[in-house]
Amino acid sequence: MQVGLFIPCYIDQLFPDVGMATVEVLEKLGVQVDFPIEQTCCGQPMANTGCIEDTRPLAERFLAIFRDYPYVVCPSGSCVSMVRHHYEAYLAGRPGFEELKRKTMELCEFLVQVLGIDRIDARFPHRVGLHNSCHGHRELRLGAASELVIRPYNKVRKLLESVDGIQLTELERPDECCGFGGTFAVNEQAVSTLMGLDRLQDHQQAGSEVITAADMSCLMHLDGLIRRNGKSLRVMHVAQIFAGRPLSGSPLATSLAK
Amino acid sequence: MAETSRDTILQSLRAARLESVELPELDPSWSQFADPRARFAQVLESVGGRCLSAADLQDVNRQLAQRTEFQQAKWIGSTVAGVDRVNFDVMGVGDPHELEQLDFFVAMGQFAIAENGAVWVSDAQVPHRALWFIVQHLVLIVPADQIVHNLHQAYQRLRFDHAEFGLLIAGPSKTADIEQSLVIGAHGPRSLTVILL
Amino acid sequence: MSATSCNHAKEADRFTADRPRVQWHDQALWFVRAKRDAAAHAVEEWEQLRETASQIKRHTLARLPEYLEQFEENALRLGAQVHWARDADEHNRIVLRILQQHGVHKLVKSKSMLTEECHLNPFLEQHGIEVVDTDLGERIVQLRDQPPSHIVLPAIHIKKEEVGQLFHQCLGTESGATDPKYLTEAARGHLREKFLEAQAGLSGVNFAVAETGGVIVCTNEGNADLGTSLPRLHIACVGIEKIVPRAADLAVFLRLLARSATGQPITTYTSHFHGPIPGGELHIVLVDNGRSRIRADRQFWESLKCIRCGACLNTCPVYRRSGGYSYQHTIPGPIGSVLGPLQDAKKNYSLPYACSLCGSCTDVCPVKVPLHHQLLTWRGEIVRRGLLPWRKWLEMKVVSWVLRNRRRYQWSGKLAGWAVRWTPRWMLYNRLNDWGKSRELPEFPRKSFRELYRNRNGRNQ
Structure with a gap:
């Protein structure tokens, strides 16, 4: 099976190992991965600011670049949600757009729904706290949001639970926002910071050593707070755990050691 | 003046057509309970009320007599015939402000709702609607066979075809406006006792 | 930006500067959210109820003029008097006229976000009428000369020590007293007097039923009810979006309202006013004040489905950490950030950005207002109208x-x-x-x- 790999701009530029880990996880499961080099960014920063006309050309580029792949897989719930739920305004009616919406998938979703995976062959003997990143959680419905009265499920957590040696921690607020929110993190710097610090506090009381998520952007924000405040927590993207990266081997962990 | 505004508002509303959807059918089978009576008692207690059962009016009097609030009450009123110690004629009151002194009031409730611990009462039971709110302690006697499962069933029973005040009462008056600390007895009754007869 | 606009982030800085207070505020509201969760999860058909409520609201809003006329006809038949107000100013003048016709100098009032929106209190006070807010939280903020900071919990930002000090000054309670029970008892005594003196009672309305002509008011304290059952004059102020078609629809909304608001199965009192008190008068003021314009707005009409339960405020991680006043709008939080720019986009341009787009409000909303989607849509409008800082x-x-x-x-x-x-x-x-x-x-x-x-x-x- 061939997939087009969609690597969000900030992962490409800031967290290359998350992209590499995604490639490794997919290839290990027999997926043929192709990274179309022309891709840049899905346009979410502009869209979330309301700059619709500045988003449109990026949505159009995205469709042109990815429309011929049978699946488009991305290690970010937020960017996938952008394509699936927010491209409507720019691409409605364009040839290939309906298919694009259907076939663009977040990594865990792809593993569970398309590949039918329920076990990950990896070892990670650490106490891990799952941060349910909002767009994956409440827009892609990767897990049951705590507000809804529905049968509980969580695709990301289920995969994590299958990792050998892992211990998942229990949070007091299992799906509260970390306060990243894209440009929100700088527009509302004070509130964003308080939200992030509260998440860290929750993970600390729960005994997490590592915070993981299906979205690196939340983790970037949390990691910035961890390092500024000299906390002992670490962050790793779920793909890095699935790819069998050791705790100290993650690029973020090395930066922490400095 | 008011006429013009009415027309303006209705015209501007008519000018914008919205896509209509059907009014949904309601399902009265929602929230049924194996033991509605037990459920009612449990919910009422959880909202600060008290639920008692009595075999007959004598039994009601016996249970009331055990209550400290009742023993200490100076002025007791009732619209239920046969309640002991009644010394305040609520039917004879012309101005509801006079009810301010009333410590205890016993009335009939029409029916109770298992789902939320509420009792339906109306002006039909009392000379002044202020009675429900102004008295210090309220007792409602509800026939034990008059417990519906849920609000949907409650509204199936109710008819609003003439001018009348009716209300659902679920527990004593309460507030949590100071630091979310629950305090019983805000403006209305400090206690609510429902006696299932 | 122009001097007339306000910036939520800047306003929030004042609140966030006091870290312990932010933490306290956040936890107080999260406690309410947790109670809501417990109450909602105890109702198996919760999601069906939400969908049904949303459908009823959609249906009603589509046929609003017909339902308003039906409501008016039935209310008149029951002996109420019905007034129509295009805007806040007309609403205030109608209320004043009724009060003056009855020689009212003392008015007791229960919680009504509509009258906050219309700034009724200062208007009546200017005309020599004493207005006493009787909901405990509302009375606290009124004595502090503040607006409510939350639509259901008006004094959620105030600590008991501050209430103690306020009551010591205003009600003569013991200096240093902070026990909520003691303070509430003092307020009860103080407000009992006000209830007994009042010549008229004014209330907001939670639901107005078209098929019966009745208005429904929900309280826990019993203040709206006591305040309208002693005097002979009751004025009920209703936003035109409060209409529901059938009495049976109340079951759906009442099951959702209190559970969403505070986690209670139902409010203590749910008063159904059909016609005036015997020998008295009931005046119902139907208020538009921009609602017909919102209804005609293809992007934002769904915000009119709101039943003002406050659940989106309680769950909002931004509201909990920035406080109600940071929004500088009558209604704060997610729903206020949708409604604020609808009232004045230039002044409130920053509110749709006071949101991390986490979507919790959308999932918690009992009538399925797509709140975070509307906030995102607003951002597009802000840019289109050239209101984003350059x-x-x-x-x-x-x-x-x-x-x-x-x-x-x-x-x-x-x-x-x-x-x-x-x-x-x-x-x-x-x-x-x-x-x-x-x-x-x-x-x-x-x-x-x-x-x-x-x-x-x-x-x-």
Whole structure:
């Protein structure tokens, strides 16, 4: 099976190992991965600011670049949600757009729904706290949001639970926002910071050593707070755990050691 | 003046057509309970009320007599015939402000709702609607066979075809406006006792 | 931006400066959210109820003029008097006229966000009428000369010590007393007098039933009820969106309302007013004040489904940490951030940005107002109307230009990485670096993913 790999701009530029880990996880499961080099960014920063006309050309580029792949897989719930739920305004009616919406998938979703995976062959003997990143959680419905009265499920957590040696921690607020929110993190710097610090506090009381998520952007924000405040927590993207990266081997962990 | 505004508002509303959807059918089978009576008692207690059962009016009097609030009450009123110690004629009151002194009031409730611990009462039971709110302690006697499962069933029973005040009462008056600390007895009754007869 | 606009982030700074208070505020509201969760999860058909409520509201809003007429006809038949007000000013004048006709000098009032929206209290006070808010929380903020900071919990931002001090000054309670029970008892005594003196009672309305002509008011304290059952004059102020078609619909909304608001199965009192008190008068004021305009708005009409339960405020991580006043609008939180710009987009342009788009409000809303989607839609409108500060607008233009070309994007990445590595820390973490005020920047790696990927594939081949 061939997939087009969609690597969000900030992962490409800031967290290359998350992209590499995604490639490794997919290839290990027999997926043929192709990274179309022309891709840049899905346009979410502009869209979330309301700059619709500045988003449109990026949505159009995205469709042109990815429309011929049978699946488009991305290690970010937020960017996938952008394509699936927010491209409507720019691409409605364009040839290939309906298919694009259907076939663009977040990594865990792809593993569970398309590949039918329920076990990950990896070892990670650490106490891990799952941060349910909002767009994956409440827009892609990767897990049951705590507000809804529905049968509980969580695709990301289920995969994590299958990792050998892992211990998942229990949070007091299992799906509260970390306060990243894209440009929100700088527009509302004070509130964003308080939200992030509260998440860290929750993970600390729960005994997490590592915070993981299906979205690196939340983790970037949390990691910035961890390092500024000299906390002992670490962050790793779920793909890095699935790819069998050791705790100290993650690029973020090395930066922490400095 | 008011006429013009009415027309303006209705015209501007008519000018914008919205896509209509059907009014949904309601399902009265929602929230049924194996033991509605037990459920009612449990919910009422959880909202600060008290639920008692009595075999007959004598039994009601016996249970009331055990209550400290009742023993200490100076002025007791009732619209239920046969309640002991009644010394305040609520039917004879012309101005509801006079009810301010009333410590205890016993009335009939029409029916109770298992789902939320509420009792339906109306002006039909009392000379002044202020009675429900102004008295210090309220007792409602509800026939034990008059417990519906849920609000949907409650509204199936109710008819609003003439001018009348009716209300659902679920527990004593309460507030949590100071630091979310629950305090019983805000403006209305400090206690609510429902006696299932 | 112009002096008439307010910036939520700046206003929030005042609140966030006091960290322990923010934590306390957050926890108080999260406690309410937790109670809501427990109550909602105890109702098996919760999601069906939400969908049904949403459908009823959609249906009603579509046929609003017909239902309003039906309501009026039935209310008149029951002996009520019905008034129509196009805007806040007309609403206030109608209320004043009724009060003056009855020689009222003392009015008791129960919670009504509509009258807050219309700024009724100061208007009546200017005309010599004593207005006493009787909901305990409302009375507290009224004595402090503040507006409510929450639509259901008006005094949620005030500590018991502050209430104690206020009551010591205003009600003569013991100095230093902070026990909520004691303070509530003092307020009960104080407000009992006000209830007994009042010549008229004014209430808001939770639901107005078209098929019966009745208005329904929900309270826990019994203040709306006591306040309208002693005097002979009751004025009920209703936003035109409060209509429901059938009495049976009340079951759906009442099951959702209190559970969403405070986690109670139902409010203590749910009063059904059909016609006036015997020998008295009931005046119902139907108020538009921009609602017909919102209803006609293809993007935002769903905000009129709101039943003012406050659940979106309680769940909002931004509201909990920035406080109600940071919104500088009658209704704060997610729903207020949708309604605020509808009332005045220029003044309230920053409210749709006071949101991390986490979506919790949308999922908690009992009538399925797509709140965070509406906030995102608003951002597009703010930009379209040229209300976004030019610096942010320009930033996005530049970023978009860079991202439209792969080479520009790659070179910019290189340049940024180089700049971050070589700029001295004191210069990098400058005053304009909002990220860096409280967070470390991510470390820019020497090679991007696309370079690592290309190298690896090159080796493999």
